[in-house]
Structure formats: C-alpha cells, structure tokens
Amino acid sequence: MPKETFFNLPEQKRARVIEAALDEFAAYPYHKARITAIADQAGIAKGSFYQYFADKKDLFKYIADLIVNKKLEYLNHDMMLNKDKYGFFELLHELYLSGFRFAKENPRLIDIANNLLNNKELQRELWNDYEDQSFDYFQLLLKEGLAKGELDPTIDTALVSRLLTGINYSLGDILYKGKDGKIDLDDESGLIETIDKMLAFIKNGIKKRE
Amino acid sequence: MPKETFFNLPEQKRARVIEAALDEFAAYPYHKARITAIADQAGIAKGSFYQYFADKKDLFKYIADLIVNKKLEYLNHDMMLNKDKYGFFELLHELYLSGFRFAKENPRLIDIANNLLNNKELQRELWNDYEDQSFDYFQLLLKEGLAKGELDPTIDTALVSRLLTGINYSLGDILYKGKDGKIDLDDESGLIETIDKMLAFIKNGIKKRE
Amino acid sequence: MPKETFFNLPEQKRARVIEAALDEFAAYPYHKARITAIADQAGIAKGSFYQYFADKKDLFKYIADLIVNKKLEYLNHDMMLNKDKYGFFELLHELYLSGFRFAKENPRLIDIANNLLNNKELQRELWNDYEDQSFDYFQLLLKEGLAKGELDPTIDTALVSRLLTGINYSLGDILYKGKDGKIDLDDESGLIETIDKMLAFIKNGIKKRE
Amino acid sequence: MPKETFFNLPEQKRARVIEAALDEFAAYPYHKARITAIADQAGIAKGSFYQYFADKKDLFKYIADLIVNKKLEYLNHDMMLNKDKYGFFELLHELYLSGFRFAKENPRLIDIANNLLNNKELQRELWNDYEDQSFDYFQLLLKEGLAKGELDPTIDTALVSRLLTGINYSLGDILYKGKDGKIDLDDESGLIETIDKMLAFIKNGIKKRE
DNA sequence: CATGAATGAGCCTTCATTCAT
DNA sequence: CATGAATGAAGGCTCATTCAT
Numbered sequence: 001m002p003k004e005t006f007f008n009l010p011e012q013k014r015a016r017v018i019e020a021a022l023d024e025f026a027a028y029p030y031h032k033a034r035i036t037a038i039a040d041q042a043g044i045a046k047g048s049f050y051q052y053f054a055d056k057k058d059l060f061k062y063i064a065d066l067i068v069n070k071k072l073e074y075l076n077h078d079m080m081l082n083k084d085k086y087g088f089f090e091l092l093h094e095l096y097l098s099g100f101r102f103a104k105e106n107p108r109l110i111d112i113a114n115n116l117l118n119n120k121e122l123q124r125e126l127w128n129d130y131e132d133q134s135f136d137y138f139q140l141l142l143k144e145g146l147a148k149g150e151l152d153p154t155i156d157t158a159l160v161s162r163l164l165t166g167i168n169y170s171l172g173d174i175l176y177k178g179k180d181g182k183i184d185l186d187d188e189s190g191l192i193e194t195i196d197k198m199l200a201f202i203k204n205g206i207k208k209r210e
Numbered sequence: 211m212p213k214e215t216f217f218n219l220p221e222q223k224r225a226r227v228i229e230a231a232l233d234e235f236a237a238y239p240y241h242k243a244r245i246t247a248i249a250d251q252a253g254i255a256k257g258s259f260y261q262y263f264a265d266k267k268d269l270f271k272y273i274a275d276l277i278v279n280k281k282l283e284y285l286n287h288d289m290m291l292n293k294d295k296y297g298f299f300e301l302l303h304e305l306y307l308s309g310f311r312f313a314k315e316n317p318r319l320i321d322i323a324n325n326l327l328n329n330k331e332l333q334r335e336l337w338n339d340y341e342d343q344s345f346d347y348f349q350l351l352l353k354e355g356l357a358k359g360e361l362d363p364t365i366d367t368a369l370v371s372r373l374l375t376g377i378n379y380s381l382g383d384i385l386y387k388g389k390d391g392k393i394d395l396d397d398e399s400g401l402i403e404t405i406d407k408m409l410a411f412i413k414n415g416i417k418k419r420e
Numbered sequence: 421m422p423k424e425t426f427f428n429l430p431e432q433k434r435a436r437v438i439e440a441a442l443d444e445f446a447a448y449p450y451h452k453a454r455i456t457a458i459a460d461q462a463g464i465a466k467g468s469f470y471q472y473f474a475d476k477k478d479l480f481k482y483i484a485d486l487i488v489n490k491k492l493e494y495l496n497h498d499m500m501l502n503k504d505k506y507g508f509f510e511l512l513h514e515l516y517l518s519g520f521r522f523a524k525e526n527p528r529l530i531d532i533a534n535n536l537l538n539n540k541e542l543q544r545e546l547w548n549d550y551e552d553q554s555f556d557y558f559q560l561l562l563k564e565g566l567a568k569g570e571l572d573p574t575i576d577t578a579l580v581s582r583l584l585t586g587i588n589y590s591l592g593d594i595l596y597k598g599k600d601g602k603i604d605l606d607d608e609s610g611l612i613e614t615i616d617k618m619l620a621f622i623k624n625g626i627k628k629r630e
Numbered sequence: 631m632p633k634e635t636f637f638n639l640p641e642q643k644r645a646r647v648i649e650a651a652l653d654e655f656a657a658y659p660y661h662k663a664r665i666t667a668i669a670d671q672a673g674i675a676k677g678s679f680y681q682y683f684a685d686k687k688d689l690f691k692y693i694a695d696l697i698v699n700k701k702l703e704y705l706n707h708d709m710m711l712n713k714d715k716y717g718f719f720e721l722l723h724e725l726y727l728s729g730f731r732f733a734k735e736n737p738r739l740i741d742i743a744n745n746l747l748n749n750k751e752l753q754r755e756l757w758n759d760y761e762d763q764s765f766d767y768f769q770l771l772l773k774e775g776l777a778k779g780e781l782d783p784t785i786d787t788a789l790v791s792r793l794l795t796g797i798n799y800s801l802g803d804i805l806y807k808g809k810d811g812k813i814d815l816d817d818e819s820g821l822i823e824t825i826d827k828m829l830a831f832i833k834n835g836i837k838k839r840e
Numbered sequence: 841c842a843t844g845a846a847t848g849a850g851c852c853t854t855c856a857t858t859c860a861t
Numbered sequence: 862c863a864t865g866a867a868t869g870a871a872g873g874c875t876c877a878t879t880c881a882t
Contacts, residue, residue, distance in 0.1 A: 005841065029329060031242045035877065045843045050878065119239060119325070156407050162384045163377050163411060170376025174369070197366050201373060201415035215866065245852070255868045260853065425845065449749055452661045455873070465847045470874065535749070541659060576827050579804070583831060586800025587793055594792045617786050621793060625831035635862065665856065675864045680857065 002062050006052035017042040017052065021063050026108040029115055030060060030122050061126055064116060067109045074098040088145030089203055096195045099171050110172050117169060138164045142206075152208050160206060167198070212272050216262035227252040227262065231273050236318040239325055240270060240332050271336055274326060277319045284308040298355030299413055306405045309381050320382045327379065348374045352416075365416050374412070422482050426472035437462040437472065441483055446528040449535055450480060450542050481546055484536060487529045494518040508565030509623055516615045519591050530592045537589065558584045562626075572628050580626060587618070632692050636682035647672040647682065651693050656738040659745055660690060660752050691756055694746060697739045704728040718775030719833055726825045729801050734816075740802050747799060768794045772836075782838050790836060797828070 006014065020041035024033045035056050039046045053059045075098050079086055086094075103110050116122060138161040145151040174194075216224065230251035234243045245266055249256045263269045285308050289296055296304075313320050326332060348371040355361040384404075426434065440461035444453045455476055459466045473479045495518050499506055506514075523530050536542060558581040565571040594614075636644065650671035654663045665686055669676045683689045705728050709716055716724075733740050746752060768791040775781040804824075 008841085029239060029241065029331060031239060032331075034875090036875095046878090047843050047845090047880085048841075051841065056877070115329075121237065121239060121242075155411075156404075159384070159404060159407055160411065162380055163408065166377045166380025166383070167373050168376075169379065170372050173376070174372045194366075194369060197369055198373065201365075201370065204414040204416075205411040206414075218866080244850085246850085256852090257854080257868055257870090258866075260855095261866065266852070428845085447751070449659060449661060449751060451659060452751075454871085456871085466873090467847055467849090467875080468845075470876095471845065476873070539659060539745075575831075576824075579824060579827055580831065582800050582804045583797050583828065586798075586803070587796045589799065590792055590796025593796070594789070614786075614789060617789055618793065621785075621790065621835035624834040624836075626834075638862085664854090666854095676857090677859080677864055677866090678862075681862065686856070 002053050002058065003051065009052070013042075013044070017044065017049075018063070018066070021059055022108050022112065025060065025063060025115065026111040030119065035059070057126060063112065064126070067106075067113055070106060070109060071102055074102045083141075083144060088141060088148065088150045089199060089207075091141060092202065093195060093199055096171070096198060097191075099168070100191055100195070103172060114169075114172055134165050134168060135161050138168075150208060151206050155206050164202070167202070212263050212268065213261065219262070223252075223254070227254065227259075228273070228276070231269055232318050232322065235270065235273060235325070236321040240266075240329070245269070267336060273322065274336070277316075277323055280316060280319060281312055281323075284312045293351075293354065298351060298358065298360045299409055299417075301351060302412065303405060303409055306381070306408060307401075309378070310401055310405070313382055324379075324382060342375075344375050344378060345371050348378075360418060361416050362418050370416060377408070377412070422473050422478065423471065429472070433462075433464070437464065437469075438483070438486070441479055442528050442532065445480065445483060445535070446531040450476075450539070455479070477546060483532065484546070487526075487533055490526060490529060491522055491533075494522045503561075503564065508561060508568065508570045509619055509627075511561060512622065513615060513619055516591070516618060517611075519588070520595070520611055520615070523592055523595050530595075534589075534592060552585070554585050554588060555581050558588075570628060571626050575626050584622070587622070632683050632688065633681065639682070643672075643674070647674065647679075648693070648696070651689055652738050652742065655690065655693060655745065656741040660749065665689070687756060693742065694756070697736075697743055700736060700739060701732055704732045713771075713774065718771060718778065718780045719829060719837075721771060722832065723825060723829055726801070726828060727822075729798070730821055730825070733802065744802055764795050764798060765791050768798075780838055781836050785836050794832070797832070 006017075009017075017038070020038045023041060024038045027033075033056075035049055036046060038059075039049045049059075053062070075095070077094070079091065079094050083091060116126075139157050142151065142155070142157040142160055142164075146153060146155075146157070216227075219227075227248070230248045233251060234248045238244075243266075245259055246256060248269075249259045252259075259269075263272070285305070287304065289301065289304050293301060326336075349367050352361065352365070352367040352370055352374075356363060356365075356367070426437075429437075437458070440458045443461060444458050448454075453476075455469055456466060458479075459469045462469075469479075473482070495515070497514065499511065499514050503511060559577050562571065562575070562577040562580060562584075566573060566575075566577070636647075639647075647668070650668045653671060654668045657663075663686075665679055666676060668689075669679045679689075683692070705725070709721065709724050713721060746756075769787050772781065772785070772787040772790060776783060776785075776787070
C-alpha cells in the first residue's frame, strides 16, 4: 500500500504519478520497468517516489489493485448484485460484454494485467496469498447456474471454470492479435455478434439437455 | 545457435549447462535470469559460458528450441502425419493427451514456455518473425474438420481457434493451479476422464448438428 | 556533454573528477583508460560517475573540449582577433610562443591531445564531423600572408600547411623528448631564441624573395 | 622475439600469421587488437599462437621490427652506404622519395607505425630503451652536411632535427589526409614535384648562404 | 514533504593466457 | 607442434534505494 503521503498529495500530482506508472508498466515487463522513468515522466524527484511508496513492488501492487477495481466498475450493474435474478448465460453475456468494453477503453491496463497474469514468479513475489479470483468467480456462477437448473448437472464445475478462465484470458488476444480473429470494438453490432458466437460455443458445451 | 564448442562438449557437461539454464529460466523471467547463476550451477567459469553461447539471448533461443522439439516428440505419432485419416475430435483428444503428458513430465519447460508465450516484448526481441503457431494450427484443424463434415458449418474458425488456443494455454493451469481443478497426472484414468470432459465441452460447442 | 548534475556539483568535487580524468587519460590511451580508476581517484562511487556523464565517451569529449578551450586561452590576445594588423611571421611567432607556454603549463593536456590527434580511429568514433582545424588555420594564415605580399607567391599553401602542421605537432616533442633538442621552458630567453630559430627556418623557406 | 617454433614453421603458415597480425594492428590500436582475431584469420589455433610468441607484446615487437626492416629496404641503395659521396639535399631527396614509395606500397604498415609513433605509453611498454632513431639519423646527416659545408653553420642541429622529424611524421598525413594536400602516389612526376617543393622549403631554411 | 546526489551490488560481456591432451 | 576448451580478472554500465538537506 502506498504511504499516507501519497494520498495527501494534490489530486493532480497523484494522477501524474499513476499515469506514468501505467505507461511504464504497460511498456515494459515488471523487472524491466524503471522507477526512474516513472519519476521523470511524473515530474517528481526520485526521492519523492520513495516518500509515496515503500518500493517498486508496493507501487505495482497498487497499480494492480487499481486495475482490478477499474475492471469491477464495468461490472457494477445491479446485475452482479442481483445475480439470482438473472440466468447464467445472461450473466456470462454481460461479463464478456463488460470485458470487451473494459479492454476497449483501457488498452494499457490489459497489457499490464497480461504481464502479471502470466508471470507466476511475480505473482508469488507480490502476493504470497495469491488466489485466482477469476477461477473462483466462475465456479460460483456455475454452481448457481446448476442450482437454477440451467446447466448440465454432470459437468465438472472446477474443470469448466478453468476452461472458462482460459477463454477469458484469451479475450485480450481476440482483440489484439491482429489477423482474422480480431474484433473491431467500435463496431457494436459486430461485437455483440462475436459474444453471441462465444456464448453459443459455451452454451452448447454446458447447458442442460433434456 | 550455440557455438560449435558447445556441441563438442562432453555429454555430461553439456547436460549440466542445459539443466542449469532450465532451472534458471523456469525460476526467473528472462530479464531477471542471471547467466552467472547458470554458470555457477553448471560448475563452469563464466567465461566458458561465452565460449558456448554468443550471449544470453542465444542461450534462451536454444532452450526455446529444445522445448519446442521436446513438445513435438510427444505428438510425433503417425496421427499427426496422417491427419486426414482421423476425426477432428480424435486429433484434439490426442493433442490434449500429449499436452498433459508433456506437462507432467516437463513441469519446468511449461514454466519457461508460459514465460515466453505471454511476453510479446520478449518474443519480438528474440524472433522478429514470430508467428502464433498454435492459433494457425487450430485453424487448420478446424478447416479440415469442416471439410470432413464433422463440424457445424456456421462456426467462425478464427474465433474458435482463439478460444481453443485460450483453453490450450490453460492446460498448464489445470495441472498446476492447486485446488479443485487440479489433475493428478499419475492417475491415467482420471486424466482420460478429464480430457473426455474437455472434449465433451468443446464437442458440444462446435460439432455438426442434424 | 556532462549531465546537469555534474555542473551542480560542489566546485571542489567537480575539480577532483576532472583532475582524476586528466591523470587517467594522460597516462593511458582511451581504450585502456578505466573509469573505475577515475572514480577511485576522484573519491566517488562508480555509480556516481554515471550520474555526471552518460558514458566514457561523454567524459572524454568533455575533457577534449576543456583542452581546446584551455589552449585557446593562451592565444586569446587581440592579435588573433586583429590578424590583419600583424605580419604572418609575427603571428606565427605568437602561435609558437603560446604553444610552448601552454605545453609548459599543461604537460598532461599535451599528452592527451597527442593521444587523440594521432588516433584517427578514435576521432571518428567520437566526432563524425572531425576536421583538421590546425591544417585549416595554417592555410588561412598562409593565404593572408600571400595577400599581404609577405610570402613567396609560388608556394603550395596546402603542402606548406601540412609541413607547418607537422612541425606544430612536434612542439611537444621538442619540449619533452629529452636530450639535446629539449628546451628549458623556464629559460624565457632561451625559449625566445628557439622560436626565433624555428621562425628563421620557416621564414627562409617561404618568405617572398626579391 | 618470437620463439624458435615460429621460425620452424612452414613459410606459408608463418606468412599467414604475419599477414593476419598486420591486418589486425592496422585496423585497431594496440589495446583493441585481438589476438583471437589474428589466430582466426591466420587459421591457427589460439593455443598455437602462444607456441610462436610469448604474448601479444612479443608479436607486436616483431611486427614493429618487420616494419622497420621493410622501411630500410627502401633505403638500401648504395647511397646510404656511401653517404659521403652525396650531398645532404640529395640524400634528403632520396629519403623522402623512398618514404613515399614505402608509404605507397605498404599502406597498412604506415597505419601501424603511426599507431605506435604516437603512443608513448605503448612505446615505453614495448621498449624501455626506446630511442628516437629518426631524430638521431637526421642529426647525423645534418652534422655531415655541416662538415661538407653545405649547411648554414649557425643552425641548431638538434632543433632542426626535431623539425625535420616533425615534417617526416607528417608524410603520412600528406598522403592520406584527403583534400588539397594529398598526393597521388601513382603520379610519379607530381610526386617528384612535391618532394622538390618540400626540399625547397627546407633548403631555403638551412642551406649555407654566401 | 521535496529534492537529487550518492551508493554499491550486480549484470553482461571481453579477452589474454594457460594447460591438458 | 597442434589444439581448443577453460579460466578469471576486469571493464563499462544500470538501477533500486538511501539519506542529508
């Protein structure tokens, strides 16, 4: 966690620091990112940085938290609060839609998140207690879906959660990895169509059959 | 490519160097990996290292090649050579089976591969011509599957390739990420069962319906 | 150019760094000179050095500039500014006199300059745009001397410039290379006498004859 | 001095080693020249090199000797042996002529020589007993010239020797330093003309006057 | 709270030289 | 006499972090 001093900072300066950190961590993997560059871009003294944060790790944790919270903002509809009122596939649809929206509006954050998601070493270094929340959340949703009778009762929720998580991780690639699979986020209808295809794929895979 | 001197080395010493490199690259991301540590563990002088390899990059490329080739060994059945004689889902089954076997027997290599697969920056640094082969291969298989009439003709092969790639990348997690989703690789029948579940999930998603 | 930090340094410390650099570059050719030695002698951490200078080359360029400027100080009489008011041989006399004075008071700088002047390889590495200023300056003086009617109109100014440059480079040797040819710089009258001899030699060589 | 083994070598191999050394020392200053490169180019094992020479210094000394001897070959007319039969300026003329011829036919050697001539540090490292032979030789010639009554008896032979040496060193520049002062060595008559101009310059400077 | 100079461990890499075969 | 692997000291440079002001 940043030190108190950081939060006492004038809004604007705090924003500059965050902005600089996002740029640096999006551009370079954790170990190559330089706090010197961040301080420079933020227009603060290198010494000042250490009055705000304990160290590089501290900053990165904070940034990671920001990303998670930012991501949550995109979900924060009454839907998620009233999960029981919606169907599993409706919820999944919303999840993907928000995911794409987040990706569209926050490309830098996606880069940083990918950086972290695939660097177990770093995760361990940052959070000894790291848990895969995505996995847990999918499993929760799946169990509720089962309870509601929407899903094939024979599915292995743990395994399917992993599969859904795997698919989830590939959202970024679907957006960025050029070529055929790429989606134009500005094309709202095309986006919906893509989500529908994904959902169809998944739905066929796990829905209850009579 | 390593220098000739490396291949002239006594089998045993060469093995020590490779072993040390695998350990280091599995434990640390590329930029954090230290050739000093590798030389130390291998029991060679730091200077000797540079008689075997041009530089760190050279070593890493070599290690990456080793991994690719090792992975290929697991696939190298007549199946892959005679793709046309087998069904799409049979091939996928084999793919996953070999994937799991590889993962089981080469946990370190999985770490290194993940490290690389998710660090585009590094890929570009190492191979200007890098292409996502996994994606391409799935797309090829899918098109053949369509031609054979096994798959739903309405699927978007590019998108499905991404989804399958995403699932593929999560194979490692399915094995290692603790808790429920974890598979015991020593339990052959459990493994087969898992693969069957995955295949069922995917099959339902894309197979041809009458 | 050194970084700002270098110029913000307390006079004394800055002097120590320069002093150490002069010692090192006077004692060893560029590629043999060690910044470690410089840092040690200056009493600063090796890391600090790189807060003052971008790299070894940066330091050397700075030192070279210092030398050039120091040398110019010795010439900086109104004479050079009002070249037209003086005769060619008067100017040459002043040139040599100041050259000897500079050499006498800055023996280390002479060593460094020689080091550079005779290492084209290095010059190219440091300045892509390097030009032989000494040659150009002599040629200019010669042309003015011709215009004033002081010099034999049949001389080849390019060739003579080379010859004068060659002689010029040997000023250092005349001072330092022991034995007979050596001048005692503390003996002002002896020095003047030497210059007169040199001038006589040159004058006879190129003056206008009736 | 090279070890005996070197001289026992088949002519051809010995030549390859020398050739390689000349190339390397002409291309790089002593401290940057790599014996690895020499061994490679010569097509010998690095270890073999140390069977021929004690070390890098030993090789360089040998090369320097070769150059000196090569240079002497160009002088080795009866003229030098019967100095007394010729006039001072005749001898000087021959000296320059041979100098230019040597330069024309051995550009690499010139580079190496310059390298050495202007690196006092290296000279000291190589020959504790280093003496400026050029200076001594000019002084000898001058004294003989005086004895013959060809030269102005009031000249300071030590000083003039230095001046002539300085001019001598600039021979290389006269050839190579592009621009106006450059001589086309293939133009025999132009070359003679240049030498005549140089001689005129010097002759005017020191000849006996009535 | 700001500043920015100071630090030093540690990195990758080079190369002359040795030595066992 | 040939070979070429082995060595290790040393070099230039980076950067997170500390600290005095």
